[in-house]
Amino acid sequence: xxxxxxxxxxxxxxxxxxxxxxxxxxxxWEHIYTPLEHAPWHGCTPTDLVFxxxxxxxxxxxSFVMPRFEQNGNSYFLKKVFKRSILIFxxxxxxxxxxxxxxxxxxxxxxxxxxxxxxxVLQRIALSYFFAALIIYYAKARGAFVIGCIILLLYWVFTxxxxxxxxxxxxxxxxxxxxxxHVFGLNHVYKGEGVxxxxxxxSSTPGAVVQVIxxxxxGQYIQQKGKTYDMLANLLVLALVLMAAGYAWDMxxxxxxxxxxxxxxxxxxxLAIATLGILIYAIEFKEVRGxxxxxxxxxxxNPLFIFVLSGFLPRVLGLIRxxxxxxxxxxxxxxxxxxxxxxxxCKPISTDEHIGSLLxxxxxxxxxxxxxxxxxxxxxxIKV
Numbered sequence: 001x002x003x004x005x006x007x008x009x010x011x012x013x014x015x016x017x018x019x020x021x022x023x024x025x026x027x028x029w030e031h032i033y034t035p036l037e038h039a040p041w042h043g044c045t046p047t048d049l050v051f052x053x054x055x056x057x058x059x060x061x062x063s064f065v066m067p068r069f070e071q072n073g074n075s076y077f078l079k080k081v082f083k084r085s086i087l088i089f090x091x092x093x094x095x096x097x098x099x100x101x102x103x104x105x106x107x108x109x110x111x112x113x114x115x116x117x118x119x120x121v122l123q124r125i126a127l128s129y130f131f132a133a134l135i136i137y138y139a140k141a142r143g144a145f146v147i148g149c150i151i152l153l154l155y156w157v158f159t160x161x162x163x164x165x166x167x168x169x170x171x172x173x174x175x176x177x178x179x180x181x182h183v184f185g186l187n188h189v190y191k192g193e194g195v196x197x198x199x200x201x202x203s204s205t206p207g208a209v210v211q212v213i214x215x216x217x218x219g220q221y222i223q224q225k226g227k228t229y230d231m232l233a234n235l236l237v238l239a240l241v242l243m244a245a246g247y248a249w250d251m252x253x254x255x256x257x258x259x260x261x262x263x264x265x266x267x268x269x270x271l272a273i274a275t276l277g278i279l280i281y282a283i284e285f286k287e288v289r290g291x292x293x294x295x296x297x298x299x300x301x302n303p304l305f306i307f308v309l310s311g312f313l314p315r316v317l318g319l320i321r322x323x324x325x326x327x328x329x330x331x332x333x334x335x336x337x338x339x340x341x342x343x344x345x346c347k348p349i350s351t352d353e354h355i356g357s358l359l360x361x362x363x364x365x366x367x368x369x370x371x372x373x374x375x376x377x378x379x380x381x382i383k384v
Contacts, residue, residue, distance in 0.1 A: 009222075022036070025364050044268070053268070081133045089122065115188075119190070176201055229285075235280070324343070
């Protein structure tokens with residue numbers, strides 16, 4: 001097997017990390033361009049591609065370290081996978097809890113654990129990586145493919161049968177809503193949908209596991225075939241087949257990120273493979289490289305660190321309160337330093353607040369890029 005590290009895979013991962021930061025940090029959540037918003041429920045926007053693309057990239061990366069796991073044996077593999085999965089999960093939990101204190105009636109008080117969300121993006125990555133790694137290591141590539149197909153089919157059938165009769169794919173009818181509340185408790189699930197429901201809950205994790213498996217199988221195939229047009233053609237044909245299959249499945253099991261439906265897995269995996277194929281053609285075959293590829297590459301060298309920092313920093317800065325006049329009830333209004341920057345610098349740029357909101361997100365991207373660029377220059381790479 002060819003062990004060459006494809007630069008296009010690094011660019012793909014780095015671009016995904018950059019987009020994750022972009023869509024998670026608008027200047028105003030009320031003024032976001034439609035492509036930068038998640039689909040309200042069924043459907044798929046460009047933003048809904050970011051997370052599955054990242055899981056796909058996790059699988060790609062795993063395909064390159066798998067030979068080392070196999071060479072060093074079972075205990076080495078289990079130690080590495082357990083350690084990495086637990087650390088990523090705990091970092092995600094830490095991020096949900098930070099900054100451990102909050103403002104209450106004009107005073108900073110300790111933020112207890114009783115209302116901290118258990119699941120989240122990093123927690124889903126940890127669980128998906130853990131289960132996919134076990135399946136791939138013990139079942140090998142062919143077995144992982146079969147198990148992945150079975151998982152997608154069983155998840156569809158179970159969601160159909162266990163959900164509310166006549167409406168199993170709705171927010172209220174999805175079986176996982178009550179399951180996650182039962183497992184974690186009402187206080188520890190996400191409530192951003194207006195009702196208690198966790199889009200990164202335990203119930204909808206099976207499809208995410210398959211996303212990692214597909215990424216692994218794709219990475220393995222790329223290494224086995226090498227940089228040939230035959231490999232590239234097969235990759236793009238597979239992408240079209242998966243996208244078509246996802247659309248067809250959507251007719252009976254809607255494409256839906258929030259319940260991570262099986263059709264969503266197949267459709268977004270097809271798009272991920274197509275995107276990767278285009279990058280391979282441009283970067284590996286035509287050598288179209290430059291500032292654009294270097295920009296994304298540095299994000300991909302410290303993906304976990306910069307994603308955590310992008311979530312941690314706004315929470316900590318939120319403890320700093322800058323007076324910003326009074327509200328309609330005559331009570332003082334405060335802004336965080338980042339909120340002040342948006343209101344005073346980005347928002348006045350245009351009468352269209354969507355522009356200011358996007359500008360704010362792009363400036364943050366540039367800020368975080370400077371950090372990972374500096375780390376790359378000093379050869380500082382933080383991994384778990």
